[in-house]
Amino acid sequence: MSDSAKVTLHFCHECNNLLYPKADPDRRTMVYACRICEYNAIVDNALVYRNDLLTVTKEQVGVVVDLGADTTLAHSVIPCPKCLNEDAVFFQDQSKRKETRMILFFVCTRCNHHFVDPSLSANGAMPEGVET
Structure with missing residues (x-):
């Protein structure tokens, strides 16, 4: 700067x-x-306040330590791509950006594998920059 x-x-x-x-x-x-x-x-410089925003390059799940045991998260019947278990908890993407739509992250209750809805990537609806 x-x-x-x-x-x-x-x-x-x-x-x-x-x-x-x-x-x-x-x-x-x-x-x-x-x-x-x-x-x-x-005033020599009319800058009073500066808010520099860093660009987020891709959405990530974040910390997923034992989310399958979290009783506050909703469950969904969706097959895990890793172990084929059909029980997963899900939560919403935490970014507040207007240019992307809501993304649901799923965490398998058996193996703790995190993934997004496979139908998004299958039909090309996966927003750019989302880590699958």
Whole structure:
């Protein structure tokens, strides 16, 4: 990150208290203003808050330690691709991204194998980036 993109704290030159961003309607600009005294400083960089989001490359099940024994998860009759057991618990994908639809992850109650609905990958409906 370059120095111009960093968000820093600014302090009053008069009383050493924290300066807060404030709009100055007369000058039509942003200033840093002290809430204790009347000190104002014109802003060099108008960046007040920066929220960098990291791109998620693929959905993953996450921690699946003994989810088959979790009594709060719903059960489904779906064959496990690994051991062919037809009892699995399922839960929803935890991402909040708007560009992908809901994904259900299944965990076999016998072997703890995690998988997604095989019909999604069979008919080409599997969203891109989902780990099967």
